[in-house]
Amino acid sequence: MENLLNEGVKSVEIENRVLKRAKGKLKRIRREYEENMEAISKENELIPFGQPNIIGRRDIYKDIKRKYAKSIKLIKAEEKQERRIAMLETVDEFKKENELLKDVHVVGKSEYASIGAKTSVSNLDYFKEKLIDLEKQNEEAKAFNKTKPARKKKTYGAEITKLKKKIAYLESMKEKDETKVLSEKTQALIDSGAVTQWQKKPIYYFVKGLKKVALEIDEKGNFFMSPSYPAYSTSDEQVVKELLSE
Template sequence: MEQAEGRLACIRAAREASEQAAHREAHAIPFGQPNIEGRGNIYKHVQQEWKRAERLAQEETRAAERVDMLSKVEAFKEHHDDLQDVRVVGRTGWASMGAATSVNNLDYFRNQVTQLQAANEEAKAFNKTHKGEKKATYGAKITQLNKKIAYLEHMREQAESATISEHSQQLIDSGAVTQWQKKPVYYFVRVLRKVALTLNEQGDFQPSKWYPPKTEEAQQRVAALIQQ
């Protein structure tokens, strides 16, 4: 958040400086002075500064939207004390948010199940004694969350008990691959976008089925890493 706010402040200051420079350049030119054929454009620097200011204004808008979004994320996490990782859809303050499917959120999901189970029992008890008005029950939601918890617990156990070969450990230590903290069975390849490896039974890396290399360049880089 602090980094985003700092970047916004820097962009805003640069935009204001460009606007001021454009005004100074324009004021230095006599009013109504035309360009003279065969000579350089006397408004060149003014135009350059305004173009730069316009570009910075667009960057400022995007940076401000990111700050708004991050503020919303912080507020969302403060409202849910046991939530570690937030899933964000969108890049502005209007972004939608929820709990990410992450091993770091296991406590949050367990607490959600406990709360839903209590609400579900209350709703069922109410429905038994009220034939007309009915309260919604949460059986399907509880089942869904329990499946998610089982999936994440299995993933965490798999990551913690995984065999790691000497070569794989060297790749990890060198920073060539980075373990994904949300889903620790995946190791993302540095400099490649959304390309991950997983460990096989021997502890060697192999391309992930969910995040495979899609371009020839990415495939060659992954092959080179694995075969080093």
């Protein structure tokens, strides 16, 4: 439980840093835009009003045109960054309203992004509380429907079954991680940084330098290739083979 709390604290700290960096980037974009517009204004003052380009000579408006093009890019960058900040603030607000929620997945890049809970060990308490609430709503709906109303209330049997399976899956994963035994070789690989434990699903250890290739630990405490995140390429297979044979 202490590990989960620590992960939750780390997650909040990371999110705060991300939002702070995003706001800092927006300030830099706006400052660069203002400086660019000032430069355009100064260059315009150096060119006589209505001065035409002379054929065969350098385009006297070339630098100004380039700076105007840059301004358009900066305006678009500003709008994009504003949407990102709005999305990050929406996620932050969503988490504050759901205190037990530690890990979220976000679909979209603006304040209208769709936010949901990740299937993560860190979210176990959130899912358990959600299950209690769903079961309560389900019982109330069933009791109401027994009165034979003109319009029945929705029941949540399917959602409850699905949520129970998710909780059981995460609890099994959490227990497996907490009761695991590590061989000296496995411990040495972890300590060396060759593999990194996935905190959201702690039975998986991703191999450093490879994309989505993970190992799991067997009953004897030894690593083996995860069937969920196997190596597909020959080169990745060779890296894992050498790692396990060390």
